[in-house]
Amino acid sequence: xxxxxxxxxxxxxxxxxxxxxxxxxxxxxxxxxxxxxxxxxxxxxxxxxxxxxxxxxxxxxxxxxxxxxxxxxxxxxxxxxxxxxxxxxxxxxxxxxxxxxxxxxxxxxxxxxxx
Amino acid sequence: xxxxxxxxxxxxxxxxxxxxxxxxxxxxxxxxxxxxxxxxxxxxxxxxxxxxxxxxxxxxxxxxxxxxxxxxxxxxxxxxxxxxxxxxxxxxxxxxxxxxxxxxxxxxxxxxx
Numbered sequence: 001x002x003x004x005x006x007x008x009x010x011x012x013x014x015x016x017x018x019x020x021x022x023x024x025x026x027x028x029x030x031x032x033x034x035x036x037x038x039x040x041x042x043x044x045x046x047x048x049x050x051x052x053x054x055x056x057x058x059x060x061x062x063x064x065x066x067x068x069x070x071x072x073x074x075x076x077x078x079x080x081x082x083x084x085x086x087x088x089x090x091x092x093x094x095x096x097x098x099x100x101x102x103x104x105x106x107x108x109x110x111x112x113x114x115x
Numbered sequence: 116x117x118x119x120x121x122x123x124x125x126x127x128x129x130x131x132x133x134x135x136x137x138x139x140x141x142x143x144x145x146x147x148x149x150x151x152x153x154x155x156x157x158x159x160x161x162x163x164x165x166x167x168x169x170x171x172x173x174x175x176x177x178x179x180x181x182x183x184x185x186x187x188x189x190x191x192x193x194x195x196x197x198x199x200x201x202x203x204x205x206x207x208x209x210x211x212x213x214x215x216x217x218x219x220x221x222x223x224x225x226x227x228x
Contacts (some may be wrong), residue, residue, distance in 0.1 A: 036219070043221040043222050045219070105158040108157075
């Protein structure tokens with residue numbers, strides 16, 4: 001099955017700096033890569049996603065890049081703010097395959113943004 | 116904004132007891148999922164459910180687990196005889212179609228003592 005690895009496990013940055021979280025996946029059938037943000041006491045919330053026919057996607061301060069050849073994808077947060085502090089999960093999924101909607105998650109990255 | 120809601124937020128149970136975790140998916144969603152996260156480990160898929168039957172289940176989802184949609188709004192996960200290693204955060208999720216994003220509930224923390 002798919003194996004998603006995520007690094008780093010913890011990340012501390014100063015407010016205003018950029019943060020980058022990286023993930024790798026193993027199954028070339030995966031074609032959908034969402035990123036979730038989990039704040040304390042809440043469930044994972046989708047913040048951005050990318051499909052394998054696209055190399056990069058941006059939404060305001062958040063961007064995701066995908067390298068299908070290397071099986072890497074990354075989350076970039078620019079101009080970080082204290083409210084960005086949370087656990088971030090990457091995930092992978094094979095849309096349209098036999099695994100109906102099953103997501104494979106990375107271990108998560110605890111991001112702390114210091115004022 | 117529509118959301119997935121789970122109850123209870125925290126459940127403590129004795130080993131060997133049955134527990135039922137409850138979820139109310141988003142109303143127009145057709146696909147439902149359970150995931151769990153043991154402390155310090157990855158979020159793991161348990162089961163997906165569509166059209167009143169299980170679509171897919173992982174190797175974790177053995178005979179001790181079952182899911183049900185008892186009415187038009189609830190989706191439940193039952194663990195028949197809990198073990199210590201069932202202690203985890205359990206997340207319910209739903210999606211409108213098989214190929215659209217999944218929305219997660221806030222989770223139920225299950226502690227088996």
